[in-house]
Amino acid sequence: MLSESNLNKVEELKKRYPTSQALVLPVLWMIQEQEGYISEESMKYAGTLLGIPFSHILSVVTFYSMLQNKAIGKHHIEVCTNVSCMLRGSGKILEHIEKRLGITVGEISQDKKWMLSEAECLGSCGTAPMLSIEDEYYENLTMEKVDKLIDSLQ
């Protein structure tokens, strides 16, 4: 199920670690980046690929908050609400997004376009408030910036 280039990467990485179990996180990342999430079938595949029991793979997937075991919205908006962002108005930003998208934290929009989450500190405290969508950070947020951002992703 992994693409050929990813399988080549796995082979390269094997040289860097003494055990194949160390490749669990790298392989799960590859699957998630390829498929959008990690299905039960993918977990079994990863287990077979690395010679690791499915139960272990499952235990890893369910431990890490960034690994998704079901399909999520096309754009995953994560608003940091930890202290530094809270002090600079992340609560209002989050409320605004909830109203704008018509979903609350933890929900996926009906058209599967948006998913909204609260994030723990993402290391952008000096540029708070902030949110992340996929790999990108959006910092020093204002309501206007948020609106523009959502419009640009429509």
Add this chain to the structure above:
Amino acid sequence: MSLQPANTEKLTTWKRVILPEVPDLHKIDVYRANEGYLALKKALEMKPDEVIDEVKKSNLRGRGGACFPTGLKWSFMPKNSDKPKYLCVNGDESEPGTFKDRQIIEFNPHLLIEGTLIACYAMGITAAYIYMRGEYSKWNKMLQKAIDDAYTNGLIGEKILGTNFSTHITIHRGAGAYICGEESALMNSIEGGRGYPRVRPPFPAQFGLWGCPTTINNVETISNIPIIINNGWEWYSQIGAVKHPGPILVGVSGHVNNPGVFEMPTGEPLLEIIHKWAGGIPGNKGIKAVFPGGSSTMILRGDQLEDIRMDVDSLKAAGSSVGTAGVIVMDSDTDLIQVITRIAEFYYRESCGQCTPCREGTVWMYKILKRFEHYEANLEDIDLLMDIANNIEGNTICALGDAAAWPVQSMIKRFPKEFEKRVRQSRVRLESY
């Protein structure tokens, strides 16, 4: 991302060395043109023990939160080991209020790589893993590019700079777990498991990654190594505070006009950092409270900040700690109950669940604090909260338990009136029904 603004330059005679003002320093050619990788060359001409000795004498202390002497940590690694030895560089940077390591990776990644190589040489290590938090995807890519360039330049890999020294550096990407910044959880995560902290002893230098001798150092700590080797321990040990010397990256966030990461010598007065470096409080309000080193450090009252300096001894004497030097400032209008409830929520979410006091205690602290937040608290809830925090502290495998207890304990101790006021307001609210 804004780096140290130019107007802070005149605050100090300190010439930045971790984040120097050199444009495009992240590019390997620019780094090499600015004396980059000369420390590596110098270290490779020294005996490994001499390198460790240099770091020991420099008095460098870890910048990840515990302030442990780095040279001493390195000297715990066995000299003759039939097992391979490993280095983990901790770039998990997840402590609320901390955003310094990502600056190094963005603006000076080769300093980190050079430091990693010198550390490997000093301890006889042939494989290093830089553990990066999953959310730092963009910075992972930046660091990977720098590592690739260093490989192409013959600076990482086999027979580095024509010597017999060989080592590899691999980025290991985390996947969203605060606890993986704890050194033993970090190792379990690299090994491909859940990020559960390990019981110590055995310590990592005896039984670390895959049961082999391992050292774990923070990104900023490792980035100090080339500076020590280049300039010598005498020079380094005279920067800033005597017992905690060197440059330190201080991140200031919250209610300040000019938040950001500032490189300065250790031992700067905390009030000066807030008012001068970070531009003071918006609207000229007073300071109600400060977390000096991330949300896990004990909170300080705004009226006790006089004479407190950013170093290990001064903050310890004040009843707190340097932590990750992530200063979170709260102005006089801040609702501290809301702050501490959010912090308690964080530790409850991030507890790995192994130890009962932490797993159960963090959720109860959060639930009780929610009662305060929603004006539903009784006077007894204050004692109950303190009791739970006291029963978490020191009773868990790792320091997350302490980190969850300290902000709650210090908040009750230093701001009892905030809690009492909430109880009174709760009564008024209930009586109005």
